[in-house]
Amino acid sequence: MIIEKNNAEMGTNNPICQTIEYSFDDKDIDLGIATIKGRYPKDGYCLNTVSKELIYVLDGSGKIYFKNKEISFSEGDAILILNNEPYYWETSYCKVAMTCTPAWNKEQYKIIKQ
Numbered sequence: 111m112i113i114e115k116n117n118a119e120m121g122t123n124n125p126i127c128q129t130i131e132y133s134f135d136d137k138d139i140d141l142g143i144a145t146i147k148g149r150y151p152k153d154g155y156c157l158n159t160v161s162k163e164l165i166y167v168l169d170g171s172g173k174i175y176f177k178n179k180e181i182s183f184s185e186g187d188a189i190l191i192l193n194n195e196p197y198y199w200e201t202s203y204c205k206v207a208m209t210c211t212p213a214w215n216k217e218q219y220k221i222i223k224q
Contacts, residue, residue, distance in 0.1 A: 126150045127199075133213070140213040143168075145205045151221050155196035160218040161210035165189040172201025196222055 111134055119131040126148040132141040150156070155177070171184035176197050183189060183204075191197060208214075 123150065124152070126152065131214075137213050139209060139211050142208045142210075142214065143205065144208060145203075146172075146199050146201055147203050148201070150199040154221055154223040155198050156219065156221050157196045158191070158193055158210065158214065158218055159220060160193055161212055161214055162193055163191040163214075164209050164211075165191065166207045168205045168207055170201060170204030172199060172204050174199055 113132045121129040127150045128145045130143040167183050167187045173182050
């Protein structure tokens, strides 16, 4: 199965985070590309209540902040974020590929205020 780029779903979480979703109608796994320019989310943390997120940094660099730690990342790095693990991005620019297992959906994605 293939999803060509022109058939992917373009989206945005807000002007800071632009997304491209490749949904294969498979409940076990998916793929998304996100371009982030700034702090995301603007306030608080985001988290996925169900899925693990495996992230590969395609371009750029920055930091991801968790409740008790921070990690720096740059092009070529891979990051694993567990379900229910609050985090936020801080970057002037990065482009990442994300796969979620089970597949991502809007109902499991939350923004938590600090």
